[in-house]
Amino acid sequence: MNRLQKAIARAHRNDRTAKVLITACGVGMALVPILIGLFLFYRGTDTFTLFHHSLAEFLFSGVWSPSDTAEGGGKVGAAMFITGSLAVCLLSLVLTLPFSMAAAIFMTEIATPQARRLLQPAIELFTGIPSVVYGFVGLTVLIPFLKSIFPMPFSFSLLAAGIVLAIMIFPTITTMSADALASVPKSWREASYGLGATRWETIAHVVIPAAKGGIATGIILGLARAMGEALAVAMVIGQMKVFPKSLFLPASTLTTAISADMGGAMEGGEYNAGLWTMALLLFLLSFAFIFLIHYINDLATLKGERK
Amino acid sequence: MALTTTTYGYTKERSGEARPVSPDIAAVEPGSLTFEINHMDLFYGDHHALKDVSMDIRTHEITALIGPSGCGKSTFLKSLNRRNDLVENCRITGDIRFEGKDIFREVDLLALRTRVGMVFQQPTPFPKSIFENVAYGPRLQGISHKGELAGIVEQSLRQAACWDEMKDRLNQSALGLSGGQQQRLCIARTLAARPSVILMDEPTSALDPISTQKIEDLALELKEKYTIIIVTHNMQQAKRISDKTAFFLLGELIEFDDTVKMFTDPSNPKTEEYITGRFG
Amino acid sequence: MNDSHFAAKKRADNIMTVFFRFGAWSAVILLIAFVGYVMGEGCRYLTADMLSFTEKGLGNQFFNTLYLVFLSLVFSAIGGIPAGVYLAEYARKGHLVKWVRMAVETLSSLPSIVVGLFGYLVFIVMTHSEWNMLAGALTVSILMLPLLTSVTEDALRTLPESYRLSSYGLGASQWQTVLHVLLPAAFPRIMTGLIMAAGRGFGEAAALMFTAGMSTDIRWDDWNLGSPSCPLNPLRPSETLTLHIWALRTEALEVNANEQAAACSAILMILVVSFSLIARYMSYRIDKKMGGN
Numbered sequence: 001m002n003r004l005q006k007a008i009a010r011a012h013r014n015d016r017t018a019k020v021l022i023t024a025c026g027v028g029m030a031l032v033p034i035l036i037g038l039f040l041f042y043r044g045t046d047t048f049t050l051f052h053h054s055l056a057e058f059l060f061s062g063v064w065s066p067s068d069t070a071e072g073g074g075k076v077g078a079a080m081f082i083t084g085s086l087a088v089c090l091l092s093l094v095l096t097l098p099f100s101m102a103a104a105i106f107m108t109e110i111a112t113p114q115a116r117r118l119l120q121p122a123i124e125l126f127t128g129i130p131s132v133v134y135g136f137v138g139l140t141v142l143i144p145f146l147k148s149i150f151p152m153p154f155s156f157s158l159l160a161a162g163i164v165l166a167i168m169i170f171p172t173i174t175t176m177s178a179d180a181l182a183s184v185p186k187s188w189r190e191a192s193y194g195l196g197a198t199r200w201e202t203i204a205h206v207v208i209p210a211a212k213g214g215i216a217t218g219i220i221l222g223l224a225r226a227m228g229e230a231l232a233v234a235m236v237i238g239q240m241k242v243f244p245k246s247l248f249l250p251a252s253t254l255t256t257a258i259s260a261d262m263g264g265a266m267e268g269g270e271y272n273a274g275l276w277t278m279a280l281l282l283f284l285l286s287f288a289f290i291f292l293i294h295y296i297n298d299l300a301t302l303k304g305e306r307k
Numbered sequence: 308m309a310l311t312t313t314t315y316g317y318t319k320e321r322s323g324e325a326r327p328v329s330p331d332i333a334a335v336e337p338g339s340l341t342f343e344i345n346h347m348d349l350f351y352g353d354h355h356a357l358k359d360v361s362m363d364i365r366t367h368e369i370t371a372l373i374g375p376s377g378c379g380k381s382t383f384l385k386s387l388n389r390r391n392d393l394v395e396n397c398r399i400t401g402d403i404r405f406e407g408k409d410i411f412r413e414v415d416l417l418a419l420r421t422r423v424g425m426v427f428q429q430p431t432p433f434p435k436s437i438f439e440n441v442a443y444g445p446r447l448q449g450i451s452h453k454g455e456l457a458g459i460v461e462q463s464l465r466q467a468a469c470w471d472e473m474k475d476r477l478n479q480s481a482l483g484l485s486g487g488q489q490q491r492l493c494i495a496r497t498l499a500a501r502p503s504v505i506l507m508d509e510p511t512s513a514l515d516p517i518s519t520q521k522i523e524d525l526a527l528e529l530k531e532k533y534t535i536i537i538v539t540h541n542m543q544q545a546k547r548i549s550d551k552t553a554f555f556l557l558g559e560l561i562e563f564d565d566t567v568k569m570f571t572d573p574s575n576p577k578t579e580e581y582i583t584g585r586f587g
Numbered sequence: 588m589n590d591s592h593f594a595a596k597k598r599a600d601n602i603m604t605v606f607f608r609f610g611a612w613s614a615v616i617l618l619i620a621f622v623g624y625v626m627g628e629g630c631r632y633l634t635a636d637m638l639s640f641t642e643k644g645l646g647n648q649f650f651n652t653l654y655l656v657f658l659s660l661v662f663s664a665i666g667g668i669p670a671g672v673y674l675a676e677y678a679r680k681g682h683l684v685k686w687v688r689m690a691v692e693t694l695s696s697l698p699s700i701v702v703g704l705f706g707y708l709v710f711i712v713m714t715h716s717e718w719n720m721l722a723g724a725l726t727v728s729i730l731m732l733p734l735l736t737s738v739t740e741d742a743l744r745t746l747p748e749s750y751r752l753s754s755y756g757l758g759a760s761q762w763q764t765v766l767h768v769l770l771p772a773a774f775p776r777i778m779t780g781l782i783m784a785a786g787r788g789f790g791e792a793a794a795l796m797f798t799a800g801m802s803t804d805i806r807w808d809d810w811n812l813g814s815p816s817c818p819l820n821p822l823r824p825s826e827t828l829t830l831h832i833w834a835l836r837t838e839a840l841e842v843n844a845n846e847q848a849a850a851c852s853a854i855l856m857i858l859v860v861s862f863s864l865i866a867r868y869m870s871y872r873i874d875k876k877m878g879g880n
Contacts, residue, residue: 007449008417011760018762019677025666026673027683029736030690032729036697036705043708102610110607119615121867126618128859130790132832133625133852139836140845141624167621170614198600221696228698230793235836255700255793262704262797267712279704286696290689388756421758431749434772443767444757493753500757 037283044280046273047076058277064241072270078254078278080243084158085253087244088233089226091162093219096170100222103170104177104215109203120178126171135235138164143236152248156238159247164232169222176221180214181207213300217293224289228282230255254278340407341366341504341534342387347401349382351394356382360401360560362553366503369526369535371549371566373542375581378555380538384506387536388423389416405504421448424502428509430489432481432496437473440481440492444500459499467495468525487518494525498533505529507537511544523548542582546570554578622856629853632846640807645851647805650818651720651825652858655799656788658724658821660781663731668777670732671739676765695733702729703794710798718800720825726798727791731784738780742773779869786862789855792829800824801834828855 047053051072061077103123107116142163143155150159184207192202208215238250239260258275265272342364349357357379364370372380382391389410391397403410410419421444432440441460450456460477464470469491473484481492490510497505507526511519526535526548539545545552546566553563554575562569562578573579640646670687678684706726711718746769754764770777803826806816815823826834828851835844835851 003449004418004421007447008415008421008758010449011417011447011763012415015760015762018765022669022673022677025669026678026687028666029670029673029732030683030687032732033690033693033697036702036729039705039708040701099610099614102607103614106607106611110604111611119611122615122618125860125863128786128790128863130792130829130855130859132792132829133790133855136832136836136848136852137621137625140628140849167617170618174614198596200600200603201596203603224696224698228700230698230700231796231833235833255698258700258704259793259796262707276704279701282698282701286698286701287693290693290696390752390756393752393755417758417760419758420756425753425756427749427753427756429749431747431753433750433753433768443754443759446767447757447759447763496753496757 037287040276040280040283043273043276045277047270047277051076051270051273058274062243064274066269066271066274068266068269068271070266070268070270074270076270076274076277078257078274078281080241081252081254081257081278082281084237084244084251085227085255087158087251088161088165088237088253089223091158091247092165092169092226093223095162095166096173096222097219100170100173100177100218101215103174104181105203105207107174107178108181109199109207120175123171123174127175131168131229131232132235134164134168135232138232138236150248154238154240154250156236156250157248158237158244158251161233161237161251161253162247164236165226165229168229168232169226172225173218173222176218177211177215180211180218183214184210213296216296220289220293220296224286227285227289228255230259234259254282258282339366340364341405342536343402343404343407345402345404347386347399347403349379349386349391349400350396350398352396356558357386358558362560362563364534364536365551366534367530367532368550369530369537369548370551370553371545372536372538372553372555373540373545373581374555374561376540379558380553380555381508383555384508384536384538387504387506388420388425390425392416421500422502423504423506424497424500426490426494426497426505426507426510429513430486430493432484432489432492434480434482436478437481437484437492438477441496441499443496448500463495463499464492466498466529467491468521468528469495485518487514487521490514490518490522491525494522498529502533504534504536507535509538509540512540519544542584554581556581622860625849625852625856628849629851629856632843632850633853637847637850640805645828645831645847645854647803648826648828648831648851649854650805651799651803652789652827652829654819654821655720655724655727655795655825655827656785658720659727659731659788660785662725662728663735663784664781666728667732667735668739670736672743672765672770674736674740675743676761676769691733691736694729695737697730698793699730699791700793700796702726703797705729706794707797716822718798718802718824719822720799721821723795723799723825723827724821726794727788730791730794731788734784734787735777735780738783739773739777742776742780743769745776746772775869775873779866779873782862782866782869786859786866789858789862790829792827792833795827795830796833799827799830801826801830 047058048055053076058076058078059082060079061075062079063075063077064080065075066072067074103119107119111119138160142160146152146157146160147155188206188210189202192206197205233253234256237253237256239252239256240250241252241257242250244251258278261271262275265275340363342362344360344362344364347357347360348355360383372384374380385391386399386403387405387410391399399411405414405419405423408414433443435443438460441463442456445456445459450459461470461474464473469488472488473492481489484492490513494505511522514522523544526537529535537549549566551563552566552569554561554569554577556577562573562575564574569578570582573582637644638646640650674684674687678687703726706722706729710716710722710725716722750768750772751764754768759767802824804816804824805818807818809817810819811817812820814820817823832848832851835848
């Protein structure tokens with residue numbers, strides 16, 4: 001064989017090897033979340049199979065007193081953590097939404113191009129700030145501040161956690177919404193102005209309805225981030241194992257319970273199993289968020305096609 | 308026979324992936340046949356893009372493919388180095404032989420593409436240095452010795468008439484060259500891979516008149532050593548440089564003859580209408 | 588009547604404009620105040636003592652952070668870049684691709700504490716090991732995977748088709764084309780992705796709580812890789828800056844806990860912001876260069 005023939009034979013050989021390896025990496029990538037799901041499922045279902053608690057008890061009972069032994073016999077009701085998570089998420093969403101929408105609309109519809117070029121990267125920068133830094137600032141600034149204006153028994157509270165989370169998810173929702181608003185064709189706006197609409201009318205009746213899907217995606221991603229955030233919330237919420245009764249009282253969430261107790265709970269015990277079940281619940285919730293986003297997008301494209 | 312295509316183009320039934328390679332670099336007599344195409348049909352999905360094309364392409368001649376856009380001349384050109392394998396849903400039937408061998412069954416794909424070089428409509432340099440662009444083909448062929456590579460690069464750049472203007476900037480990015488220079492660099496890159504055929508797909512349509520002139524002169528020089536097949540929409544260009552001309556219309560090969568005969572005394576009235584500029 | 592109708596329209600428009608302006612700027616001012624506070628507060632305590640590589644200083648935690656992020660970048664590059672190549676170059680349309688894409692999306696939205704627990708289970712419990720940096724780095728690399736995969740895929744997809752065609756035209760195989768033409772051409776963008784991933788890695792905490800451990804015991808004269816106090820030994824517990832803040836706030840035994848936390852926050856902020864600015868600048872340069880051609 002001459003050199004060229006050898007080179008070509010080698011190229012074929014390497015090409016086949018590379019194809020196998022690259023495909024393996026692609027498939028391996030797809031296996032990672034499945035593997036995570038399987039492991040969480042394997043550990044998280046112990047509560048139901050090994051310790052014989054019902055799903056209804058886990059989801060709806062407020063009695064959380066699992067025994068830290070392999071024998072079990074305690075009560076595994078995670079309702080207060082679930083409601084705590086929901087309450088904090090909703091609170092942060094309510095707090096951040098007006099500001100997010102205002103900032104997104106301001107950036108795309110009102111601000112000059114120069115201001116936009118400054119604002120957009122500045123806001124995006126904040127998605128990367130470590131959550132413990134948010135938690136630290138919450139502790140040293142927000143908590144004393146809240147205490148000075150509201151009469152609170154403890155300085156740690158649901159409200160503090162909501163505010164910290166609101167600041168954390170603000171950049172996510174704002175950038176996603178701004179992207180959605182910016183992708184609305186310019187000609188639609190011009191058509192609306194041409195019909196004598198003011199800027200506000202154009203925004204309210206043309207731009208926002210057209211960008212609905214993208215904004216909803218941003219909100220869901222924000223919610224997902226809020227739901228999964230652990231340490232920043234844990235630092236300011238007070239971690240009291242009670243139902244969230246008041247904005248000004250401490251509470252607990254799924255993530256704070258896991259981060260606080262997983263390290264101490266006995267491996268293989270009922271307490272441990274209960275915490276794994278909460279982790280499984282978090283995994284399923286983030287899966288549900290993804291499906292919701294796909295559902296919304298599919299709905300939007302379907303509608304687009306019908307028109 | 309149907310040809311299933313993949314994105315890359317290793318069609319199992321036709322090329323036989325693991326087939327030992329025999330590129331056969333035997334000296335070819337001028338005047339012998341480089342390509343023999345018999346009853347070739349080509350489909351893009353349901354679209355019948357080439358209809359029963361038969362043509363022989365002689366060694367060391369310039370063959371020009373002309374016809375209005377969409378007539379199938381570029382599609383035909385792409386089939387000769389199996390670039391249509393990269394197109395999904397493309398199906399070719401009939402017989403295409405390169406130096407006597409079926410390009411789908413008897414020639415290795417990589418060997419075929421090494422022997423049948425291609426120059427595109429737009430200059431397509433890689434984002435690498437001028438030297439690395441030209442050395443790319445030889446490197447693929449297992450040449451790694453610095454001195455040998457440098458020799459090939461110099462020779463190829465000289466052949467493509469760009470050695471003088473590029474010899475002092477071999478390590479600079481090829482993207483900094485002008486359009487005409489980039490196109491000649493791409494020709495040098497093709498030559499460096501030591502092909503015996505060069506396919507040119509409207510190589511001057513993106514260039515200014517002076518650069519076009521240079522490329523045409525180059526093609527006439529290269530004809531001494533290479534077989535050239537050129538697609539052009541420029542009738543004058545076909546007349547100036549080619550030995551043979553093929554006229555395509557709506558996927559059919561209408562006429563194929565000596566260029567002089569085609570442009571003075573075409574036998575088909577459609578050919579006459581086209582080259583006198585009545586349509587297209 | 589017509590006049591008053593227009594006046595009302597105009598008034599509504601003005602009120603909403605003021606509202607948007609107010610909402611946007613107050614959010615931005617809050618964010619700036621946030622950064623200002625962290626930097627101001629932190630820099631006050633950034634003394635030589637604080638920066639030293641001793642038990643009193645943050646040097647060891649700083650080193651752990653960099654080392655751990657470096658390791659996770661290596662791991663996730665090994666897995667993520669080929670996965671991106673697969674999606675951009677090798678995958679054919681079909682269920683498998685849909686599945687891989689869905690996986691990338693799911694991974695990027697998983698809470699880091701959930702991934703952290705997975706890492707704890709696989710890299711600590713199942714290997715019967717103590718807290719160690721390698722487990723932490725592997726866990727963080729799972730969090731970085733989706734970013735690197737999609738950055739690589741996008742980088743390859745934005746390359747002109749002519750690179751592929753000319754490479755094939757010269758007789759290159761698909762792998763030769765990917766390795767010698769496409770990946771080098773996409774390198775700046777992939778590099779930008781790595782820097783972005785590093786920026787996120789610095790801030791990761793929840794995924795490390797149950798993997799990397801909350802203590803660090805480095806001796807800078809110990810260069811025996813097998814020893815648990817050797818700085819370069821990846822199989823030792825390694826508290827990072829983020830974990831240090833968490834530990835200080837929850838188990839604050841040290842007197843100057845608040846000062847340490849403030850200094851940590853400032854260092855983290857500088858790391859994260861500078862890395863994301865570098866990534867931003869790089870992609871700006873790339874876009875400009877591409878636009879120029």
